[in-house]
Amino acid sequence: MSSCIPSPDPNPLAELYTMAASDTPYLIPTSDAAARQTVLVGGKASGIARLAAADLPVVSGLAVTVRAYHDFIAASGLSRTLDKLVTSRDFRAMRWEAVWDTSLEIRNRFNRAQVPDAIREAVTAAMDAYSLRGPVALRSSASSEDAAGHSFAGLHDSFLDLADAAAVANHLPLLFASLWSDRALLYRSELGLDPAQSAMAGLIQPMRTGPAAGICFTKSPMDERRLVVEAHAGPGIELVSGQAEPARWVVDRESRAIVEQTGADSPLPESTILDIASVALEAESVLGTALDMEWIVPDDADGVRILQARPITALPGANATENGDARPWKREDRRPWDMSLHRSFGQLKELRRRVETLIPAMEEDARQMRESSSKNMDNDALADEIERRLKVYQDWNDRYYEEFVPLAHAVRLFGQVYNDQLAPDDPFAFRDLLTGERLAGLARNEQLEDMADMLRADETLRDSVARGEFPESSPLQPKFLDFIDAYGDLTCHIAWCSEGEAAVLDLLVELAKRPRRAPKQRDITDAEQDFLRSFPESQQDFATELLDLARAAYRLRDDDNMALGRVEAAMLDAVEDGRQRLHERFGADARRLSPQDTARSLRDPQYVPACIGCEEPDRPAPSREASVVRGQPAGPGIARGPARIVRSREDMYALKNGEVLVCDSVDPAMTFAAPLAAAIVELRGGMLVHGAIIAREYGLPCVTGVNNATEIFEDGEVLIVNGEDGTVRRAAGEPA
Missing domain, CATH: 3.50.30.10 (Phosphohistidine domain)
Structure with a gap:
């Protein structure tokens, strides 16, 4: 396989588009010796081939070789897209939203590309030759996947219940695109793997049904002397995606005895669980590493069958002692947290229900804190109040990351489904269907514009307000006071806005200098109907629910932050009272005291924070030369x-x-x-x-x-x- 064909467009990712020899088949059966080569068929397919060669019970099928990926990239010109979106980007330094956007655009570009006729014909011929008819599963099998030292388990996509060869060929672009999913991009960057050396292969298997399916971890993450079997009376993918609660058994690796059973009701007898454990340990011996093995007990065969087997490898940083006690989103290595944000459709619907009840509770906590004045407390009582409010804020902040942030995935899920269905030229065209929601921030801005309208209509009033005068007889006064009561904590809070209410009046004067700006109105009727019509009748309810869910998540993305901001402002009310009392002692540095140091300083007149007034270390100034x-x-x-x-x-x-x-x-x-x-x-x-x-x-x-x-x-x-x-x-x- 030394013959190579270069990409038609030389670029920094040239190595990625180097293809296998032209006589390499696009598909080969997993029974073929060539299918044991990970570099040719990826980790998942080669694992099945190696286990089959060792006479272990597997669900055999066809491997899609990396040549299909390389030829698809070359024929479609996607090298330029990947060059633009992947090369020179440090995904470790990017926020999860930005990585999502990148992967979403890549997926849409792949989905719009045409599968070459030669690949389509090869899929049909191979499936016919091996009597592999629908429904079938098309599973990802990346060439760098499951190598020693790292595992890409769950980072790439698989597609189930594909009806025939045409459906398989139609899904190949999305299979190839999952090489660049947000989770895969983060993982490859964190491991320092060169994206130019990555390629995607696939595994086509017949769908099998039976009384139970599940996964087996040949070494428990809690105790390597044990293995864990999880089972579910349904498709194994529901366990992998977290949609189902499994029955779980812990088995001693040495004695092969069940030592614990927990979780849902068991769909299988203990003898079958022990059979699964034995097969998994044999597979571990063949592949030479601890495994995460997906299995099924099919209706049409005796005993368990292996669907796929991947190495178990702890995520880098997951067991590190640095920041080990910190919440996942507060650790220096946030990649495991970022990769955990995906949720299933059902989980997102439940999250929405929870968030819609939690936001009013958050606002109620903020209201109660604001109504409890801290100004007349003695220093010890004020210190207690600061710590109490800080805990309320920290608890809500944790809940924000645990439940509110993951809900934002509903927007991305909608965007992915929209793009997969319609393949628009603009990968972010779906955003127009989300705008126009009643955001809390826009409601606040409308009140500001209402007051600015009064200044636009009354030049005398505008000039008066511009001079800092506020005529009490003006109809502006009650509107202004209502606004400060409703939004003062989110517009000019005393802890961070030294000018107080006067700054809001200055803002009104500035707003009045130009015509009122209202949220942009878009007619999205046609776009909404195009989306809904892209689904068959049987999936109309899903499409409608998904659109509604995405709109709610988009709105709540703003509303939850407004509510959290109110809690923070109420906490800072008490902190600011403490800082003012400490001004004589610390001077201007009092404004820089943390809430914790403010409380401790109030209690202990001798306490001096170790880092008060500390400056951040000097960093080289970034270049300002680029035009x-x-x-x-x-x-x-x-x-x-x-x-x-x-x-x-x-x-x-x-x-x-x-x-x-x-x-x-x-x-x-x-x-x-x-x-x-x-x-x-x-x-x-x-x-x-x-x-x-x-x-x-x-x-x-x-x-x-x-x-x-x-x-x-x-x-x-x-x-x-x-x-x-x-x-x-x-x-x-x-x-x-």
Whole structure:
């Protein structure tokens, strides 16, 4: 296999498109000796071939070789897409939203590509020759998968119940695209594997049914002297995806005796469980490593059959002592947390129900804290109150990551299903079906615009407010007081906005300088009908439910942060009271005390925090020389304007009409000023960050994922923000 054919377009990923010899078949049976070569058929298919050669009971089938992947890439020109989206990107430094976006775009580009006729014909011929008729399963089998030292279990896609050879061929692009799933991208980056050396193969197997299916871990993660068998009266994929609660047995590896049974009711007798354990240990001996083995007890055969077997390898960093006691999302290695965010459709529906009840509970906690004044407490009591409120905030913050953040996956699930069904040219066209939801942040902004309308209509009132005067007889007063009562904690909280309510009045004056900006209205009727019509009648309920779920998740993505912001503000009320009392002792540094240090300093007059006033270590300044900076397109359109660098919430009040908002992160407490912006440039990446959400609602161009955004641009320099291609260009010498 030394003959190679280069990609038609040389690029940094050239090695990826080097194909196997032209006489290598696209498909080979797992009974063929060549199918034992991982480099040719991937880890999953070669594992089945090796186990079959050792006379272990497997579900045999056909292996799709990596030549099919390479020929598909070469014929479709997808090398350019991968070059653009994968090369030179450090996925370890990207937020999970940005990685999601990248993988979603890759999947859509693959899905739009045509499978070469030669591959289609080979699939049909091979399945006919080996009497492999539907329904069948098409399983991923990456060439770098399941090698020594790492396992890609569960990171790539498989497709079940495919009716025939045509359905298999139609699903090959999605199978190949799963090589670049968000989880796989994160895993490969963390392991330092070169994406240019990766390729995808596949495994076609007949679907088998039976009284039970499940998985077996030949070494328990809790005790390597044991193995674990999990069983379910249904498809094994429901266990792998977490959709079903299994019956679980722990078996001693040495004595082959069951030592514990837990979980759901058992669908199998203990004798069958011991048979599964024996087969799994034999498979472990053949493949030379502890295994995660998927099995089935089929109706048409005696005993267990192996569907697939993969090495068990702990995720790097999962057992590390550094940050070992920290929550997964707080650890230095957040990759295991990022990869855990996927949820099934059923799990997402349950999460939605929980989040919709939790948000009012969060807001109630914030209300109760605000109504409990801390100003008249003595120092010890105030310290207790700070710690109490801090715990409330930390508990809600943990719940936010445990339940609220995963719900955002409903938007991505909808986007993936939408793209798979319609294969649109724009991989993010589905976003239009999400906008227009009643976001809490937009409701706040509408009240601001209502007050700004009063200034637009009354020049005398506008001039008065601009001078800092507030006529008490003005009809503006009750509206303003109502606004402060409803949103003061999220608009100009005393702990971070030194100008207080006066800053809100300044904002109204600035808003009144231009016409009212309302959320952009889109007619999405046709797009919605196109989506629903793409499903057969039997799946209409699913399509409708998924769209409704995605819209709710999109709305709740904003609402939950607003509620969490209220809890944080109520906590900071007490902290600010403590900092003010400590000002005489610590001077200006009192404002920099953490809540914990504030409470301890109130209790102990001798306590001096070790790191008060500490500066961050000097870091090399990023280069400001590039005329064009690239990020990710997150809000369509093109706009220009002078840059306004926003490094804190308080800086938002410096934003003027027509400026480009440049920041690390737009949190929901900052979106009140966004209608002034001409465009938004944000360090955080992804279509689900709040800067992108608010930009799309107002029709603002937005580019996210711009590294060192607040350091590479300067206040006042004119920027041209292209939300279509994700670029920010310096308009040197050009007027704003």
